[in-house]
Amino acid sequence: MTTALKTTQYEAVIGLETHCQLSTETKIFSDSSATFTADPNINIDPVCLGLPGVLPVLNQKVLEYAVKAGLALNCQIAPYSKFDRKQYFYPDLPKNYQISQFDLPIAEHGWIEVEITDSTGKPVLDQAGNSITKRIGITRLHMEEDAGKLVHGGSDRLSGSTYSLVDYNRAGVPLVEIVSEPDMRTGQEAAEYAQELRRIMRYLGVSDGNMQEGSLRCDVNISVRPIGQQEFGTKVEIKNMNSFSAIQKAIDHEIERQIQAIARGEKILQETRLWEEGAQRTISMRIKEGSSDYRYFPEPDLGPIEVSSQQMEAWRSELPELPYQKRPRYEETLGLSPYDARVLTDDRAIAEYFEAVVAANANPKLAANWIMGDISAYLNTERLSITEIPLKPKALGELIGLIEAGTISNKIAKDILPELLAKGGSAKDLVERKGLSQISDxxxxxxxxxxxxxxxxxxxxxxxxxxxxxxxxxxxxxxxxxxxxxxxxxxxxxxxxxxxx
Amino acid sequence: MIDREQVQKVAHLARLKLTPDEEEQFTTQLNDILDYFEQLSELDVTDVQPTTRAIDVSNVVRPDHHQPYGQREALLENAPDRDGEFFKVPKIVTGD
The missing domain is CATH 1.10.10.410 (Arc Repressor Mutant, subunit A)
Incomplete structure (x- = not known):
């Protein structure tokens, strides 16, 4: 090995494929429930089982959600889109093909801006104190059906042969698959991208984005190359990360593994590797020999989709203000720090609560402090969401107003907060009733x-x-x-x- | 022209096990079929869009209303094999 090789600097090239389960009532092509059910094969019907003679019909909510997600990701919505059959043989797929979209996906050519954060999750700031963002391209977003679940294999008592049990509750549950451009370079960027995707989906109300339950699944494609080299290295796919920190750790581990292998003069194999959370490493799952031959062809049972510009504008007008729009607004017009803006906009309900407090004439910085401090702590201990507490934004605005006017001290405000959190009501009334107003005479x-x-x-x-x-x-x-x-x-x-x- | 190797590949993708005699037979037959279809290439289709469906309708959708199928037992019973509430299938070894 030469010294030159040892000192080579490498960079990673990372792209994500994210499957996101849509929160519809029914499946993508049939009337069975799409919600999670513990008992096996409850939500099944002839369409999702692919019985002969049945016809799939697209759920209009799936189309609406996919278009809204595409718009929120700054994509172009296809004026003409269609479904295709992707052929593969595995018992989680009763039809032996998955209805997906191949060459004409519903949305393409989008992007999102993600904040660069440090190891503690705080935004990295430039010299002017602004957060630093990076644009990540979205190659495409398409609609498809989920597959069923193989529950476990066992040894057949009679013959000694092995078998698997299949639960098709999940077969036909609507998904969007979002494919990014290979624009990320670190585990942190990838984890932040995935987190921002989830925020956007949750704001739109199109998915709950729960990673533990598999409603948000990220597969990562990753390769390394010497800095300055144009062509990509051999890419490896890693799967099985069920948290954002696992995505980050798995990528950082995999970058290191590939660099070490190249430095030793080994060849990187094109393969799929599984992240093992317990051992904190990736292990080889299967070697990919060339690209799989899925023999896509147009799904003859489903007509094409032509989203009119009126329909698209109607859906666009229903989009809420998204986290990437709220963050700069909180910083520029409300004077919050990038960190406060980031924390408050993470959850739509918190952001809307905060905005209602500010609308009640409270000082934004004080409102942010109360929500991120005492109120968040209370929500965490009581395991409540902000929409469930009796303390209404107007009353919190009142409380902050009383502090600012010098009617009560900060200490008194903190003392009466638990009662307001538990019982609600007006802060002013409580202060008067308890005779707590500050003596300034x-x-x-x-x-x-x-x-x-x-x-x-x-x-x-x-x-x-x-x-x-x-x-x-x-x-x-x-x-x-x-x-x-x-x-x-x-x-x-x-x-x-x-x-x- | 389709050769024997392509027939083997197609058989593999369709998970069919063919005997050497069958491979020979299907190579001939598939070639006959393709030759027959080849007659279509006499037509000039430069300005014709590919046809994937017999009828020209788009945007066929249904409302998102839950309606359980109601005959779960019949669906389970119809399968080649079951184990209680599960469908039972031969264990698949991953990898090609």
């Missing part, structure tokens, strides 16, 4: 100070003898005297006057 505070000084003559003497750190002691006593309601700033000022005549 000079006379009232001076009276409290006079009482405290009269009760603590020896401390007063010590203070005047030079032990000035006793100021804190007096502040505490005045606070206690007023039930924590004395304006802290004013108290400090008045006390200082009294103590240093």
């Amino acid at each position: 000079t006379g009232e505070i001076e009276a409290a100070i006079a009482a405290v000084l009269a009760e603590n003559p020896s401390e007063l003497e010590q203070y005047r003898a030079g032990k000035t750190k006793l100021l804190g002691f007096f502040v505490g006593k005045v606070m206690k005297q007023t039930g924590g309601r004395a304006d802290p700033k004013l108290t400090n000022q008045l006390l200082a006057n009294k103590l240093n005549p």
Whole structure:
């Protein structure tokens, strides 16, 4: 091995194929339920089992969701699209072909911008304090049906031969497959891309994006090449990552494995590798000899799809403001940091709650702090979603308004928050009912100070003898005297006057 | 012209096991069929779109309304083999 080879710098080329289950009531081509059912073969019918003589009919929601997803990913929607049969033989597919889309997918040529984050998930900022983004191309988005599930193999008691059991509940459940351009270079970029895809799908309400349950599945294509080389290295596909951190770790591990292999002079095999979460490594699953021969041909049982421009614009007008639109708006017009904008927009319900608090005239930065701090902590402990708590955005806006107006201290606000979270109602009413409003009346505070000084003559003497750190002691006593309601700033000022005549 | 190797490939893709005699037989037969179809190439189809369907309709969709099929037992019973509520199939060894 030459020294030159050892010092070669490599870069990884990464692309993702993401399967995303659509949240429709029924299957893509038949009336059976598409929702998860634990009992096997409950949601089956002649169409999803591919019995002779049946005809599939496209679910209109699937088309709507696919077009909306395509629009949200900045894709061009095909004016003419069709379904094709992809042939392969495996018992998870009762028809021996999967209805998918081949050469005329519903959406193509899109892109999304992802934020570059550090190892703690915080956005990396440029010198001006703005987050750094990278554009990832979307090659295509197409509609297809999911396959069934092989449950387990076992040894046949009678003959000793082995067999598999099949559950077709999932067969025919609608999916969109989203294929990215090979634009990513690190595990972090890929994980962030997948996360942004999931955010977009959830905002649109077209998928729950649950990775543990398999409604969002990412397959990663990855190769390495010496920096500066134009052509790609041999690509390896990795599967079986069921979290975003697993995607990142699997990719980083695989990059390292390929670089080591090349440095040793080995050839990278074109293969599919499985990520083993327990061992934190990838293992070879099968070697791919050339590309598979799926013999696609147009599905004769389904007519083509022609989305009119009126229909497309009608669906476009139903798109919500998406996370990649909210983030810059929060930063530019509400003055939040990229980090706060990122956290608040991660979940649509949180973002909408925050916006409702701001609409109730609350200071955006304070609203962000309350939601990301005490309220998030409460939601986590109680395992609640923000839409389930009695504290309405208007009341939180009121509470923040009371702090800003100096009616209550931050400390009092924190003290009454649990009651507002649990019971709701108006923050103003609660403050009045409990007599918690801050005392900003000079006379009232001076009276409290006079009482405290009269009760603590020896401390007063010590203070005047030079032990000035006793100021804190007096502040505490005045606070206690007023039930924590004395304006802290004013108290400090008045006390200082009294103590240093 | 289709040769014997192509017949073997097609048989493999369709998961059919052919005897050498059958391979010979199908090579001849498939060639006859292809020759027959070859007559179509006499037509000039430069400006004709490929036809994939007999009728010219697009955008056939159905509403997303759940309607259970209702005859689960018949579907399970119709299969070549079952094990309780599961369809039972020969174990497939992955890889070609």
